[in-house]
Amino acid sequence: MKYVALNSDGVSRVVIEDLVKYTCELDKFTYEKSDGEIGTLSGYAVGYCLINNDIDPNSVTASQVTDFLKPYKITSLQSDFDLVVEGGFIYTNGDQFSFGYEQQNEFYQKQSLLLLNPLLSSVQVLTKNNGIKDYSKEEFINLITFANQFKDEQTKKFQMFVNQIKTSTYSSIQELKEIKFENENA
Numbered sequence: 001m002k003y004v005a006l007n008s009d010g011v012s013r014v015v016i017e018d019l020v021k022y023t024c025e026l027d028k029f030t031y032e033k034s035d036g037e038i039g040t041l042s043g044y045a046v047g048y049c050l051i052n053n054d055i056d057p058n059s060v061t062a063s064q065v066t067d068f069l070k071p072y073k074i075t076s077l078q079s080d081f082d083l084v085v086e087g088g089f090i091y092t093n094g095d096q097f098s099f100g101y102e103q104q105n106e107f108y109q110k111q112s113l114l115l116l117n118p119l120l121s122s123v124q125v126l127t128k129n130n131g132i133k134d135y136s137k138e139e140f141i142n143l144i145t146f147a148n149q150f151k152d153e154q155t156k157k158f159q160m161f162v163n164q165i166k167t168s169t170y171s172s173i174q175e176l177k178e179i180k181f182e183n184e185n186a
């Protein structure tokens with residue numbers, strides 16, 4: 001395999017041949033060559049890609065480079081999505097909640113308890129800003145509904161970005177970097 005990075009004019013700037021190991025990220029490439037050379041490259045104007053040894057590096061286009069980098073942008077957005085969901089939400093009463101795996105699990109356990117035990121009329125819930133609070137059965141069901149809507153909205157937004165990345169054409173890594181996944185409601 002060969003590594004090819006393009007300059008801002010779309011011309012091959014760096015070519016590294018004889019790769020035996022490598023790790024690709026959106027804006028970082030780590031490699032090992034057959035002669036033992038090890039390195040890391042980053043800070044791209046247009047981007048980079050890997051090509052077969054029999055392909056001329058000068059034939060690589062900016063579009064090929066960004067197409068190669070699309071899966072790495074999606075991986076980066078997945079991490080951002082996870083952080084946004086874990087960061088949580090602000091409920092309608094001003095209470096702030098984390099919504100990572102543990103918090104989601106705790107919400108669903110409490111929901112099950114409320115549904116299975118008719119004698120329970122409230123549950124205690126840990127908020128980020130107001131400590132532990134009591135929520136009535138109805139309030140908690142509304143909270144769970146709100147939390148699920150929050151996660152569903154983030155999931156839809158993430159999927160929209162994935163579809164956009166997969167179906168669009170980009171001329172540089174900068175265009176891919178401009179796509180950001182953030183929580184506008186936090």
